[in-house]
Amino acid sequence: MRSITIMLLLASTLFFACTEQLAEQTESSTPSTEVQAIFPQGQRGSADLFTGAAYNYGLVGMDSTYTTVIGNVYFEPGARSNWHTHPAGQILIITDGVGYHQIEGQPRETMQKGDVIKCPPNVRHWHGASEDTGLQQMYILPNTENGIVEWMEAVSDETYAGN
Template identity: 65%
Template sequence: MRINKICFPAFLAFAMSHGLQSHGQAAGKTKDTLQTIFPKGQLGPAENFTGKAWALSLVADDTTYNTLVGNVYFEPGARSNWHIHPSGQMLIITEGVGYHQIKGQPRQTIRKGDVVQCPPNVMHWHGASPDTAMHQLYILPKTERGIVTWLQKVTDEEYNNGK
């Protein structure tokens, strides 16, 4: 896993100044309500998530780009199951605080502005911290190789202790 910092707040300021509207709270965010640029989307299935995670597709898969792009909003404490992407996954954290973990490695804390690269065919999970929601953009390249294989739930011990 690789986590990089980028200047995402500057990008958001640019986007907002060029007519992109916020779909989040108009003013004042709390730890569990975030100001966002995309709506929540559809509630993710309980068999793939613990807690409430909402997904919105932004770029549909096609034979030209073979790439999926979307947004996931994790409520505080929500997380994905362990899963694998055949061609890897990139995450851009756009708001909040959360966790990401590759199987066999320590859990990482991720924050607004972090970019996470999940290698191909590597088991991992991600989600919000216990008291703060998290928004992430996800990018799935080379979808002709497959999208995702969902695995078992992340246990409370794994989530809380990163083990």
């Protein structure tokens, strides 16, 4: 009787272990719309500068030695920046998620993990997450002695949609 109980216990343990492993494999093969953060979320950006929720976390602050600002922005799905320019340009490194970037006068471009985007100096542009997936991006602002950013109007829903 004792050996039957032990066998049943072992069989149920094996069954649950296999079921859990199968569930983990199924979950990992399903595409995710969740974004994996590298840095803390940071402070929510002003509603005057962003449509939707965007969070900034500074990594390298402005100083006279490096003259470069580096940070991370997390855009929730559907969030985007206003139109803006940078006197010395901007480099974006997409670390996760899916989003859009547009230089004024050019078509909207999709950006995703691994992309590097260069925004030329004094050129109007915007960037943000796709409609259903968030976006993690690092930003690099060089030559901060020339200034940081000039903010402009919000990006319309029509422009965001790529129309």
